[in-house]
Amino acid sequence: MADTDNVLTPAEAQAYYDRFGKKQDSQGFYEDPALDELIAHGDFANARSVFEFGCGTGKLAQRLLAGHLPAEARYLGCDISPVMLDLTRQRLAAYPRRAQAALTDGTIEFPLKDQSVDRVVCCYVLDLLSQKDIHCFFTEARRVLKPDGLLCLASLGKGSNRRSRLVASVWSALFRLNPAIVGGCRPMQLIAFADRENWQILHQAVVTPFGVPSEVLVLQNKSSPHHPVAAVT
Numbered sequence: 001m002a003d004t005d006n007v008l009t010p011a012e013a014q015a016y017y018d019r020f021g022k023k024q025d026s027q028g029f030y031e032d033p034a035l036d037e038l039i040a041h042g043d044f045a046n047a048r049s050v051f052e053f054g055c056g057t058g059k060l061a062q063r064l065l066a067g068h069l070p071a072e073a074r075y076l077g078c079d080i081s082p083v084m085l086d087l088t089r090q091r092l093a094a095y096p097r098r099a100q101a102a103l104t105d106g107t108i109e110f111p112l113k114d115q116s117v118d119r120v121v122c123c124y125v126l127d128l129l130s131q132k133d134i135h136c137f138f139t140e141a142r143r144v145l146k147p148d149g150l151l152c153l154a155s156l157g158k159g160s161n162r163r164s165r166l167v168a169s170v171w172s173a174l175f176r177l178n179p180a181i182v183g184g185c186r187p188m189q190l191i192a193f194a195d196r197e198n199w200q201i202l203h204q205a206v207v208t209p210f211g212v213p214s215e216v217l218v219l220q221n222k223s224s225p226h227h228p229v230a231a232v233t
């Protein structure tokens with residue numbers, strides 16, 4: 001995918017999202033229906049710990065803590081933008097013992113122990129990253145998820161009908177021209193990064209509010225007790 005050579009550097013992404021700040025929530029017209037779909041299929045009622053990579057303004061975290069996670073469940077978000085982190089911290093101030101947000105330097109290393117978290121969530125961030133970083137993200141997600149844990153993803157997609165495919169191709173053309181025009185994000189097929197040896201697809205959907213396509217995925221690590229990885233002989 002030639003697009004990936006054109007991604008913003010971590011420093012450029014940080015500068016962009018520091019400037020963009022709370023305007024990120026204006027993207028809700030196409031993001032919110034995808035987040036609804038993710039929440040409906042992410043089984044958050046049975047999660048005791050959630051890690052979110054690229055938490056932005058903390059909108060999804062607030063929704064999860066307020067209405068979908070058990071009362072004792074804990075949330076950790078991270079983001080490369082200090083401005084975004086401040087917004088998340090303000091939004092989650094009502095949950096001082098349950099929610100935390102940490103600054104990252106853009107490297108794809110999660111501040112978590114192996115098999116320590118029930119959900120890894122990432123929405124509209126992987127579509128900013130290089131292919132190499134997306135592969136690192138999947139490796140990290142597999143490392144930190146507990147057996148039975150779920151990887152819950154939403155990103156810009158390639159479209160599922162004529163209108164949404166047209167929107168995706170115009171978006172891709174703008175990205176190729178200058179990724180900063182579109183916040184560094186380009187439509188992609190995330191499912192292509194989820195190798196079937198390691199991940200079981202529990203839910204896959206494309207939602208297209210206002211013609212803007214989002215891919216929503218819920219994946220389970222196959223090394224869970226229900227899906228033991230076959231021994232190599």
Ligand SMILES: C[S@@+](CC[C@H](N)C(=O)[O-])C[C@H]1O[C@@H](n2cnc3c(N)ncnc32)[C@H](O)[C@@H]1O
Binds near residue numbers: 054055080125183
């Ligand atoms: C398009 S916004 C999405 C924010 C939020 N997840 C949402 O759905 O509204 C992308 C977010 O990813 C963050 N980000 C970009 N590159 C990152 C990286 N390498 N590590 C962590 N966060 C990153 C940005 O600062 C920004 O908050």
